[in-house]
Amino acid sequence: MLKFVGGVLIIGAATLYGFLKAAHYVRRPKQIRLLISALGRMETEITYALTPLPEALSSLGKQVAEPLSSLFRLTSERLSANDGTSTKEIWHRSVKEVWARTSMKQSEEEVVLQLGSVLGMTDRSDQIKHLRLAISQLQTEETESRDEQRRYEKMWKSLGVLIGALIVILMY
Numbered sequence: 001m002l003k004f005v006g007g008v009l010i011i012g013a014a015t016l017y018g019f020l021k022a023a024h025y026v027r028r029p030k031q032i033r034l035l036i037s038a039l040g041r042m043e044t045e046i047t048y049a050l051t052p053l054p055e056a057l058s059s060l061g062k063q064v065a066e067p068l069s070s071l072f073r074l075t076s077e078r079l080s081a082n083d084g085t086s087t088k089e090i091w092h093r094s095v096k097e098v099w100a101r102t103s104m105k106q107s108e109e110e111v112v113l114q115l116g117s118v119l120g121m122t123d124r125s126d127q128i129k130h131l132r133l134a135i136s137q138l139q140t141e142e143t144e145s146r147d148e149q150r151r152y153e154k155m156w157k158s159l160g161v162l163i164g165a166l167i168v169i170l171m172y
Contacts, residue, residue, distance in 0.1 A: 003172060010171075011164035018160015025149040025156070027103035031068065032142040035108070036135050038064045038072065039115075043131045046124055053087070053120045054079040067101040074098065079120075091116030111137045 038060050045056040054076045061073030075094040079087065092113060099109050115134040118127055 007168040007172070010167050011161065014164025014167065015157075015160045018156045018158070018163070021156040021160070022153045024103050025145075025153045028105070029142055029145040029149055031102055031104055032108060032138055032145055034064055034068055035104075035112070036138050036142065038068060039131050039135050039138070043128055043135075046127055046131070050124075067098055070101070071095060071098040087120035088117050091119060105141075108138060108141050111141070 041060060041063065042056055045051040045059065046053075049056075051059070057072045057076035057079065061069045061071075061076055063069075064072065071094055074097065075091055078085070078090045078094065095109065095112055095116065111134050115130055118130045120127075122130075
């Protein structure tokens with residue numbers, strides 16, 4: 001009886017691990033889409049509402065879901081504190097702090113960091129061009145992430161169950 005319970009626990013743990021890895025592949029395209037949407041909203045705020053950057057970021061922090069809302073909210077709070085740190089440095093620190101909680105990869109992080117180098121530093125039309133460039137690059141990354149999801153999501157789910165079964169077979 002104890003062997004049976006141990007075997008079920010091992011298979012259950014391996015299956016859970018596989019499903020958690022698969023969930024990572026599901027979250028990535030959703031988070032990229034959310035980021036694209038947020039940048040589109042930021043573009044609208046800058047273009048039509050002429051909203052100052054800290055207020056626009058604060059508004060985005062309230063509109064988008066976690067973990068991206070933390071990025072915008074944290075950046076807005078740091079910009080509002082205005083301790084003499086440049087916008088680029090504040091954006092960079094906020095991205096580095098929040099990025100570990102996302103499912104996105106380094107390629108998306110690089111796009112977001114590049115965008116931060118022009119936010120608040122250039123005129124409105126230049127910022128809009130950079131926002132559109134970032135959106136375009138992120139759309140490419142989203143397409144790639146959906147391809148990865150199709151390839152690896154099912155594989156990780158199956159692999160978790162199969163590795164658990166293999167371990168149980170080898171133990172008994």
